[in-house]
Amino acid sequence: MKNDKKLEYEQFHYPLDEMSWKTALPTVTKTSSEKITENPKVSVIIANYNNGPYLERMMNSLVHQTLGIENIQVLFVDDRSTDNSLELIKPYFQSYPNIEIYLLDKNTGGAHGPRNVGLLHARGDYLVILDADDWYAADGLENLYRLLEKSGDGIAFGGVARSKNGQLDLLSRAYIDVDNEISNRPISDLPYDFYNWLGPQGNMVRHSLVKENNLHFIDQRVADDVTFFYQALQLSQTISQTQKITTYVNRDDDNISLSKNINETFLLGWLRSLSYMLTNYPNTESLQKFITRRLEWLLVDFTLRWDTKYGLSLASLRHFRELLTDYLPDLTFNPEKYFSLDIYSYIWQFLQAKEDEKLLKFVAWHSLPSIDKQLKKIDKLYYFVPEDKNLPSVNLPLIKGKKLLIDEKKIKIHFDYYIAEEPDYVEFRNDSALDTSLRKKAHKLSEVSYEAQMTRAEYEQLKAGDYKLHVVLENQTEYLIAIDQLQTYCGADTLLSDREGVLALHKIVDTRLYLAFKALDPTYLGQFTQVVSTLDDDGNFVFELPHDEKISREEYNNSLIAFPQTYDSLSESELSQKYSCQAGIYRLVKEMILHQENETTELTLKVGTVLTVTHVRFDANDEMLLVTSLGQVKFDASALEAITEPVEVVALKNIYSYSEANFSKEVKKKHYLQGMTLKVSKLDFSKSYRPRFATENGNYITENPNFVAFTANGNTASKPPLWQVLVPNRRLK
Structure with a gap:
C-alpha cells in the first residue's frame, strides 16, 4: 500500500513553495457594490454552495459590524449554487459598499476552491474565513482586529458559540487563565484542549503572513481548513486571544450530516494532512498535540462508531490500521502521552498489537448505554467495568454536587471530585450570556471534597439565566459538575436552574408567586401559587403550598417556575390570564416563532405542529420562553392546544420502553427498532425530572427529540424533526 507521498502532496497542492494551486x-465572474474601499482593514472570505436559508443572517452580521462595513471587504465566492443564493445576496451589494460577488465558472466540489479564489482577491490588512451558514457577533471583527493591531501577532483567536435550533452553548473558548485577553502567547504554551477546534471560525490572520508564505487551502474536501490554520499557527509562532464571543457556528438539524461523509476518502484526506505536517514541520510539542487531537477524532470515527459510511467490522479495523501504518509509519512520539481519555489509549494499544477481535468486543461493550454497564469506584476514581475480564475498565471523570450553603455574605457550593488531575477553578457560565462568566478558585476541603464560593456582591452582578458550573483543570480541560444532590433543573448537562436567573439561590423565606408547571398534584398545575419556605428545627428546608400541601425540595426546585422581578408588578389574576401553562403535549393552532439569539431571519413553526413543552426559561430581556421538543419558542398561550388523546411517535434510533419512568436495566421492557411507531398517551417525568412519554400500555419511553418524534409532523426515521414543520424564512423587520 506504500506510495510516493511527495507526489501525493503535490497532486493535492500541499507544498508552500509552488504556485499550481492558483x-x-x-x-470567475465578478459583480460588486458601486462603492469599493481599495485598502480595507479586514477581508472576509465566504465560500458558498446552496446556503440560501442562512445567508441573510450571515450578511446582516457583516454589514452591521461595529468595525464598519466601510472598513470591510466582503468576498462572497459562489461555487455554482443551484438555489437562490445569488438572489439573496443581490440586495446587499445594491445597498451597501464593499460587497464583491465572485461566481465560479464551474463547481469545485469543496470549500477549498472558493476560499483560494478569495485569497487571490483579498486586499485587507487581515483575513477571516467565514462559513456561509455561520455569523459574527456585532463586535467580533473589531475585537479581533484590535487585538492584532495591538499585538503584532500573526493570528488571533476569540470565543466561538454553537447554535443548535436556536439554543446556544460555548463551542470553543480562549483556554487562558486570565479574565479577558492575552497577546504574544507562544504556541508552545498552548494546552492540548486548544487543538479541539482549529477551523476557520473565531480567528483572524494577518494578510502579510498568508501572502509572503504562499499559504493556501489544499485541494481536498476535508482537512483543508485545519491544515491552513495550523500552518498559520506555525508561521506566526505567537498568538493573541480574547474570551469574547466573536463567531456563532450553525449546527441546526439539517446542517448535520457528518456520519454519511465519514468514509475512506474522509480518512485518507485527514491522514494525508497529518502525514504532510509530520514530514514538513519540526517535531515540537505543539505538533504532537495537534496530531494527537486529530488521531482522537479518527479513533472515534473509525473504531467507535457503527453508523458511518465507512462501517465497523474486523475488515474495516484492519484496513484502518493499514492506512495508519502507511501514512504515519514512524511516529517519533507516543500519542498516549496526550490522549484526553483512557479509552483512546486502549484503542491505540489494540491497533498497535493487531488485536482486532478484542478491539471489536471492547467497542461493542463500550457502545452499550450507561445503565447497561457496571460502574464501580476503584481507588477513589469511578470506572465502567466490563464483565469480560480480558477487557479494560474505562475511567469515568465524575464530579458530584453536594451542598449549597448560603448566608448573608457568601454563597458556597461543595462538590466531590473524582478525577486524577487536580482542579484549578470553577467557571459559572451562562449560555444566554456567554460573554459574561465568573471564575472562582476551587478550594480543597478533604480528600475528595472541594468548595467554590462567591460573595453576595459577585452574585448580584451575575446576569439572569441558567448557569452551568464547569470545573477547569490546570491544563484547561473542563468538566461539568454532575447534578447529583444539587439537581434543580431537569435539563441536559445543567446543574442549577433559574430562580430570578441565577444559580437557584433564594432567600430562605419566599412569598412570591410561582407557576406550578410540572410533576405536581393536578390541582395546582398551570396555576400561580404562593410558596412559604422556612427552616425546620433540624435546619432542613420546608416548602408549603396552599391548603397545607407540603412539597419536597426537589419538587420546589423542579416543578415550580419563578418569574423574574420584572413581573412582580402583576397580580395573581394578571399572571394567570397572561402566562398560565403547564408541561405537556400540544398542537399549534397558530404559528409560533422559534427563539434564536442574534438572528435576522425568523424560524416559525407551522400550524398543526405537535410538540412537547418541558420547561420555561426567560431570555436576557425577561421574555418568557417555552422549552419544547423543537427548540425554544416565544410564549403565546393562544397558540397552544393541549392534546389529551394518544398521539403517534416514531423511533429515530433504537430505544427501549420501561415499566417505570425511572429507567434502569431492571425495569426494561420492549425494544423498539429505528423506524417503528407507537402511541403515547401523555408527558410524564422521572424522579429526577427527566421528561418521559407514557405509552398506551402503561410503559414509558424517552421524550428526547433526538430519539423520538411525532409522526403528525411528517417525521420518519430518516427525516430530522425540526425542518418538517417550519414555514418559509422571513426577514425580521
Missing part, C-alpha cells in the same frame, strides 16, 4: 482554480 492555476488550478476556475475562472
Whole structure:
C-alpha cells in the first residue's frame, strides 16, 4: 500500500513553495457594490454552495459590524449554487459598499476552491474565513482586529458559540487563565484542549503572513481548513486571544450530516494532512498535540462508531490500521502521552498489537448505554467495568454536587471530585450570556471534597439565566459538575436552574408567586401559587403550598417556575390570564416563532405542529420562553392546544420502553427498532425530572427529540424533526 507521498502532496497542492494551486482554480465572474474601499482593514472570505436559508443572517452580521462595513471587504465566492443564493445576496451589494460577488465558472466540489479564489482577491490588512451558514457577533471583527493591531501577532483567536435550533452553548473558548485577553502567547504554551477546534471560525490572520508564505487551502474536501490554520499557527509562532464571543457556528438539524461523509476518502484526506505536517514541520510539542487531537477524532470515527459510511467490522479495523501504518509509519512520539481519555489509549494499544477481535468486543461493550454497564469506584476514581475480564475498565471523570450553603455574605457550593488531575477553578457560565462568566478558585476541603464560593456582591452582578458550573483543570480541560444532590433543573448537562436567573439561590423565606408547571398534584398545575419556605428545627428546608400541601425540595426546585422581578408588578389574576401553562403535549393552532439569539431571519413553526413543552426559561430581556421538543419558542398561550388523546411517535434510533419512568436495566421492557411507531398517551417525568412519554400500555419511553418524534409532523426515521414543520424564512423587520 506504500506510495510516493511527495507526489501525493503535490497532486493535492500541499507544498508552500509552488504556485499550481492558483492555476488550478476556475475562472470567475465578478459583480460588486458601486462603492469599493481599495485598502480595507479586514477581508472576509465566504465560500458558498446552496446556503440560501442562512445567508441573510450571515450578511446582516457583516454589514452591521461595529468595525464598519466601510472598513470591510466582503468576498462572497459562489461555487455554482443551484438555489437562490445569488438572489439573496443581490440586495446587499445594491445597498451597501464593499460587497464583491465572485461566481465560479464551474463547481469545485469543496470549500477549498472558493476560499483560494478569495485569497487571490483579498486586499485587507487581515483575513477571516467565514462559513456561509455561520455569523459574527456585532463586535467580533473589531475585537479581533484590535487585538492584532495591538499585538503584532500573526493570528488571533476569540470565543466561538454553537447554535443548535436556536439554543446556544460555548463551542470553543480562549483556554487562558486570565479574565479577558492575552497577546504574544507562544504556541508552545498552548494546552492540548486548544487543538479541539482549529477551523476557520473565531480567528483572524494577518494578510502579510498568508501572502509572503504562499499559504493556501489544499485541494481536498476535508482537512483543508485545519491544515491552513495550523500552518498559520506555525508561521506566526505567537498568538493573541480574547474570551469574547466573536463567531456563532450553525449546527441546526439539517446542517448535520457528518456520519454519511465519514468514509475512506474522509480518512485518507485527514491522514494525508497529518502525514504532510509530520514530514514538513519540526517535531515540537505543539505538533504532537495537534496530531494527537486529530488521531482522537479518527479513533472515534473509525473504531467507535457503527453508523458511518465507512462501517465497523474486523475488515474495516484492519484496513484502518493499514492506512495508519502507511501514512504515519514512524511516529517519533507516543500519542498516549496526550490522549484526553483512557479509552483512546486502549484503542491505540489494540491497533498497535493487531488485536482486532478484542478491539471489536471492547467497542461493542463500550457502545452499550450507561445503565447497561457496571460502574464501580476503584481507588477513589469511578470506572465502567466490563464483565469480560480480558477487557479494560474505562475511567469515568465524575464530579458530584453536594451542598449549597448560603448566608448573608457568601454563597458556597461543595462538590466531590473524582478525577486524577487536580482542579484549578470553577467557571459559572451562562449560555444566554456567554460573554459574561465568573471564575472562582476551587478550594480543597478533604480528600475528595472541594468548595467554590462567591460573595453576595459577585452574585448580584451575575446576569439572569441558567448557569452551568464547569470545573477547569490546570491544563484547561473542563468538566461539568454532575447534578447529583444539587439537581434543580431537569435539563441536559445543567446543574442549577433559574430562580430570578441565577444559580437557584433564594432567600430562605419566599412569598412570591410561582407557576406550578410540572410533576405536581393536578390541582395546582398551570396555576400561580404562593410558596412559604422556612427552616425546620433540624435546619432542613420546608416548602408549603396552599391548603397545607407540603412539597419536597426537589419538587420546589423542579416543578415550580419563578418569574423574574420584572413581573412582580402583576397580580395573581394578571399572571394567570397572561402566562398560565403547564408541561405537556400540544398542537399549534397558530404559528409560533422559534427563539434564536442574534438572528435576522425568523424560524416559525407551522400550524398543526405537535410538540412537547418541558420547561420555561426567560431570555436576557425577561421574555418568557417555552422549552419544547423543537427548540425554544416565544410564549403565546393562544397558540397552544393541549392534546389529551394518544398521539403517534416514531423511533429515530433504537430505544427501549420501561415499566417505570425511572429507567434502569431492571425495569426494561420492549425494544423498539429505528423506524417503528407507537402511541403515547401523555408527558410524564422521572424522579429526577427527566421528561418521559407514557405509552398506551402503561410503559414509558424517552421524550428526547433526538430519539423520538411525532409522526403528525411528517417525521420518519430518516427525516430530522425540526425542518418538517417550519414555514418559509422571513426577514425580521
